[in-house]
Amino acid sequence: MRVLHIHNYYRFRGGEDVMFERIGAILRANGHTVTTFERRSSDISGTASKLRAFASSAYSAAAKREVRAALRDGRPDVVHVHNLYPLISPSVLEACVEEGVPVVMRCPNYRLECPNGVLMRNGKICTKCSGGREYWCALTNCRGNVLESIAFAARNTLARHGGLFTSCVSVFVPPSHFVKSRLVAAGFPADRIRVVPNVVPIPGKQANPADGAYVALAGRLSEEKGIETLLLAAKRLPNIPVRIAGEGPLDSILRILAPPNVTFVGQLSREALTDFYAGARMVVVPSRWYEAFGLVAAEAMSYALPVIATNMAGLAEIVDDEVTGLHFAAGDVAALAAHVERLWNAPGACRAMGLAGRRKVEREYSEQTYYTRLMSVYSQALESKTAPVAAGEMAKSA
Template sequence: MIDVGEIKVEKADKPKVLLVHNYYQIPGGEDSVFYNEKKLLEVNGHEVITYTRNNQEITKFNILDKIKYPFNSVFSIKGYRDIKKIIKYNNVELLHVHNTWPLISPSVYYAAFKCNIPVVQTIHNFRMICPGATLYYNGKICEDSLYKGLKSTLKLKIYKGSFIQTLISAITLKTHRIFGTYKRINYIFLTEFNKKKILELNNKGKTIIDESKTFIKPNFVNGDKVIIPFDKRKNQFVFAGRLDKSKGIVLLLKAWLQIKDFDLIICGTGPEEEWCKKFIKDNKLTNVKFFGFISNEKTVKIISESKALILPTQWYEGFPMTIAESLSSGTPVIGSDIGNVGDIIDDEVNGIKFKYNSIDSLRDSIYRFESIDGNQLVLNAASIFKKKYNSKSNYEILNNIYKNVLK
């Protein structure tokens, strides 16, 4: 988890917030954001109550639980009653939701509506559009659900390769679109791209989401790191993330076949790990160093002493925390010109963008990076972090959103 730092703020007039989150079976970035936002609100004087469930519960379901599961995913009576009770008992003033899928369900929105308090929903992925949540299928971007409808996702079994799971998710989305649930909610999007893509749901003439209730607030990390000047950094670039084709690790290693002047550090593990090791060995890539899984602390240290972080993602992403970590160290980012990564990087200001699926473009971006004033890139990265991605500026954005929806 990330330290949000100490920010001393008076407690008066701080709304009491109920934070809601459905944990996944495999912990991920959303879980960290939920935890960090809770701490951020608390150190800034808010009373925070949490309501969480964990998808590990599904592994312990009895027969009756399994029968009720599809219906509860659409509208959980338990979730509705629990949230309404918590709101009334604690005099909660605002409901802030991170994830409801699948155990908590959208029923919690209706509990807030019943109690006449506003709902804020942070959008971490693309599940509002597609049951698969990623808009990525079979090795490429897939927006069929957006333009061909939710029925198209059933044939693809877009969610976990399961027709039933995809159907449950699709029914949940369709039901709450029909009932107008989503247009009554206030939304926090992590990037401008994220917002624009989700708002494409309105393109067919129906208002699924009320654009006037949308806001942008990125994720954050604590930024009290020592910035290493560019000319004092090691002659290396770093990849830190899951070793998966969707993250672009295959593209990156193929590009590095043509790069001899710099080292590449790889931190992470995943389904392509064995392929990576074999590729490195077979091609005698002596300037590629494979570290595997290491602690977040060690990863951040490597990023801080590298020329740049490379993020060759092949899909839209959510908001990669490694970007915020990198900028907090003044480390520029070389990333794909696609989705949220492309939205966060300002070309030749805090990093470099390249054509996301082109080996040659990635290779050329490394040498283009070397032609730019490195010290200025470091200063820009650190400055942009301070303005957008540290805990202090992030709380100011969040607090202003709360004030807006509570008017």
């Protein structure tokens, strides 16, 4: 099968960029021909280029022409869309339909209903823009930059009114049932939404949490990750060591707030992260936002570690309460402290939960499982394939 993947890399490398590359590698390893159309937000610099990016994010005629040329040159069977913003835009979806190529679109965030993509504002869950009210992004200055907030609101509004996603995408692919439920509530057709959880590499090395010497947290040090909840819980448990890996905008503030039993180890390489997990007794994921999947939790489970996580969105689907870890309500310091103390004093339970988590990752999130699910999605997209649409015809039918 020939597949064209379309992706706009983020300015700072993140999980969506990683998944874009992993999916391509899995397809190539299984004998498929994969070509890519890429743009990089790191190329945006200076006021002029930012203004051009704002304009292109709403509708890029240039990107549409280039994708049409790629379609005619490579003749893919399927187009797999990842991130389109800000340098590609939904305009390329029109080119796919006009050339008669079905589109599969990953939905690893909430951008189809929320201009900001995370359903969060000022550190709290926010759904004001849901239901076609994207103007709230501009009115509340959601991005912290007036021009940027207006541009984000405008691009979502234009795409929704133009019907580009509902008219051009054959199958939407969220990583969790929670994201699917948000898409359905936003008006996207349920029969064209297929849940495909992210792929998680299975490490050869397993941790033995019974021997673990600390509580671990790995991730971006930002407000939505809820790290201050762990710091407050750690303050109640002065004899239990906590280590935090990662970097982010709250790095210096969190270091000031941290009690003496908390150590920050900085951003770790993949090899160093393996050692970090190997020495842990458990991993805490105290997110305050609707994690679409919860890759950190799944990766910790792949190392046979129990996970204590907030009981909402994608995390609640990954971590099975009392089986592969424990749940607590976001921001509940007392409950988190109680869970940490309980597992710290029960190394046998840590080991049993960790092994259950490892088995779940092997069963649900392996490369082979992902590949099988993705092929089923591609088959559905190919079955929905229609004849090429003449330019302008979609505007009449939208």
